[in-house]
Amino acid sequence: MTDTLRGPRPDTGPMPPPVIRLKAASKVYPGGLTALDGADLSIRQGELLAIVGPSGSGKSTLLNLMGTLDRPSSGSVEVLGHDVAKLSDRRLSAVRARWIGFVFQQFFLSPHLTAIDNVATGLLYHGVGPSRRRRRAAEALEQVGLGHRLGHRPHEMSGGERQRTAIARALVAGPQIVLADEPTGALDSVSGAAVVQLLHDLNAQGTTIAVITHDAQLADTLPRRVRILDGRIREDTAAKAVA
Numbered sequence: 345m346t347d348t349l350r351g352p353r354p355d356t357g358p359m360p361p362p363v364i365r366l367k368a369a370s371k372v373y374p375g376g377l378t379a380l381d382g383a384d385l386s387i388r389q390g391e392l393l394a395i396v397g398p399s400g401s402g403k404s405t406l407l408n409l410m411g412t413l414d415r416p417s418s419g420s421v422e423v424l425g426h427d428v429a430k431l432s433d434r435r436l437s438a439v440r441a442r443w444i445g446f447v448f449q450q451f452f453l454s455p456h457l458t459a460i461d462n463v464a465t466g467l468l469y470h471g472v473g474p475s476r477r478r479r480r481a482a483e484a485l486e487q488v489g490l491g492h493r494l495g496h497r498p499h500e501m502s503g504g505e506r507q508r509t510a511i512a513r514a515l516v517a518g519p520q521i522v523l524a525d526e527p528t529g530a531l532d533s534v535s536g537a538a539v540v541q542l543l544h545d546l547n548a549q550g551t552t553i554a555v556i557t558h559d560a561q562l563a564d565t566l567p568r569r570v571r572i573l574d575g576r577i578r579e580d581t582a583a584k585a586v587a
């Protein structure tokens with residue numbers, strides 16, 4: 345990693361600066377479907393928030409914009425002070441790799457890799473040599489309670505263990521932001537609760553976390569909730585606090 349890829353250091357003022365800021369961000373997919381319509385959203389360092397809404401309401405579209413996996417059709421997205429529109433694809437990838445960890449409902453683990461090697465892939469583009477990658481992967485797996493599963497392949501683990509492996513991969517590079525898209529969607533309630541607890545623990549250590557969910561019960565355990573319907577943000581329990 346190089347210093348030119350670092351975001352601005354957090355200010356020391358009373359309010360931490362936003363780590364993600366969307367201004368009137370819209371996404372129109374080819375064919376003309378407006379999946380996100382003028383979203384204004386500001387997320388501050390250290391926040392833990394839920395993004396809730398029914399299937400098809402635009403949650404994943406919003407997360408993809410927040411995570412710089414996609415660019416808005418209009419409006420702006422800033423991540424750690426970088427205006428996404430002003431970065432080349434290469435710089436954008438670098439910002440994403442350095443600062444953002446992703447967790448998805450379907451885990452996206454490589455079936456042929458052991459847990460430790462799956463997690464180590466989270467450091468592939470960080471200029472870290474193979475042995476250090478594996479050492480840090482082992483530490484990340486210990487952090488998620490899987491120190492005893494280092495050599496297991498995905499099919500040798502439960503759904504909850506697979507998702508915790510995916511979380512270890514998301515956090516192995518020390519991201520400032522973790523974006524989770526329906527992280528408990530494929531899990532039974534006990535495994536899901538363990539994953540939610542893990543996200544709370546990560547947040548307590550300072551990571552900013554946004555969790556997409558259509559599970560109202562899960563959302564109710566998080567300090568801030570953003571509700572989206574038909575591509576529009578309809579409610580934000582922290583809208584006043586961050587205005």
Ligand SMILES: Nc1ncnc2c1ncn2[C@@H]1O[C@H](COP(=O)(O)OP(=O)(O)O)[C@@H](O)[C@H]1O
Binds near residue numbers: 374397404
């Ligand atoms: N790549 C795409 N191309 C065209 N339409 C899409 C694409 N991705 C999502 N959509 C549409 O955009 C809307 C919002 O989708 P999405 O953001 O995935 O919603 P959610 O995650 O809340 O289920 C849906 O109508 C969906 O069919």
Ligand SMILES: [Mg+2]
Binds near residue numbers: 403405
């Ligand atoms: Mg979705």
